[in-house]
Amino acid sequence: MTAGATGPATPTDPELAKVERIFDRWAPDYEKNEWYKAQGREVLEHLSLTGERLIVDVGCGTGWLLRQALAAHPEARGIGIDLSSKMIERARENAEAEGLNRVRFVTGNWEAAGADDGTSHAFGGKADVVFCVSAFHYFRGPRAALAKMFRSLRPGGELFLLDREMEGSALTRIWGGIHRFLLRDHVRFYTSSRLLRWMEEAGFCDRRVVTTIRKRFRGGKLYTSLVLLSARKPGASDGASGAVGGGERGA
Numbered sequence: 001m002t003a004g005a006t007g008p009a010t011p012t013d014p015e016l017a018k019v020e021r022i023f024d025r026w027a028p029d030y031e032k033n034e035w036y037k038a039q040g041r042e043v044l045e046h047l048s049l050t051g052e053r054l055i056v057d058v059g060c061g062t063g064w065l066l067r068q069a070l071a072a073h074p075e076a077r078g079i080g081i082d083l084s085s086k087m088i089e090r091a092r093e094n095a096e097a098e099g100l101n102r103v104r105f106v107t108g109n110w111e112a113a114g115a116d117d118g119t120s121h122a123f124g125g126k127a128d129v130v131f132c133v134s135a136f137h138y139f140r141g142p143r144a145a146l147a148k149m150f151r152s153l154r155p156g157g158e159l160f161l162l163d164r165e166m167e168g169s170a171l172t173r174i175w176g177g178i179h180r181f182l183l184r185d186h187v188r189f190y191t192s193s194r195l196l197r198w199m200e201e202a203g204f205c206d207r208r209v210v211t212t213i214r215k216r217f218r219g220g221k222l223y224t225s226l227v228l229l230s231a232r233k234p235g236a237s238d239g240a241s242g243a244v245g246g247g248e249r250g251a
């Protein structure tokens with residue numbers, strides 16, 4: 001699988017190029033950051049997989065979470081996609097060092113990617129599980145990004161989305177305001193209820209808040225309000241999906 005299969009990261013887009021630069025610079029030291037690993041552990045705690053499952057990690061960074069999930073589930077396979085080529089380089093190096101060959105890491109912009117022809121076909125099928133951890137707030141078209149996650153899942157497959165959320169956190173609201181009005185970039189944080197509504201629009205069922213973390217400090221690190229949401233793509237036993245999908249931010 002090549003980077004081109006999911007569409008190139010878009011260096012000509014100044015905002016995307018900026019995000020890419022930030023994470024390219026961060027890549028060598030990224031896994032020293034316990035804050036992001038703690039978020040990954042929240043997902044791992046709620047993941048239960050059996051057999052030959054395919055996990056797709058959207059905005060996978062250096063792939064720490066995906067590698068942990070695969071190490072814990074020896075029959076599972078994984079695909080990680082990230083905008084930052086340096087993050088992907090690290091992910092590949094780390095996977096190789098760990099002897100993990102059930103994973104592919106792909107450089108690409110999820111929002112430009114054809115999820116149906118890119119990530120989902122690397123191992124010849126649709127995903128059983130999609131992760132999106134601390135990456136959703138970068139998407140310019142969050143509803144379209146969710147619809148793409150929905151399409152990349154097989155019927156019955158599950159999405160885990162973890163991100164900061166606006167409910168119960170003045171700090172996140174301030175941080176969101178800084179992005180919107182001072183930095184004027186496209187980073188946005190949302191309320192859980194909005195995310196759940198967008199999941200419903202995309203066609204997901206069994207939408208729920210798995211856990212909310214509102215502790216200010218945990219393990220000596222500042223946490224704002226984080227939420228882990230999960231939802232499922234309807235399977236044969238769920239009847240019609242009623243997916244409408246697509247659309248852009250602003251509902």
Ligand SMILES: C[S@@+](CC[C@H](N)C(=O)[O-])C[C@H]1O[C@@H](n2cnc3c(N)ncnc32)[C@H](O)[C@@H]1O
Nearest residue numbers: 023036059060061082083084109110133135138
């Ligand atoms: C804060 S890091 C989180 C990485 C990883 N999911 C984790 O939990 O450690 C956010 C990641 O999202 C990636 N990202 C941002 N926008 C993206 C996009 N449009 N497509 C793919 N990846 C993107 C960044 O390059 C970065 O590696």
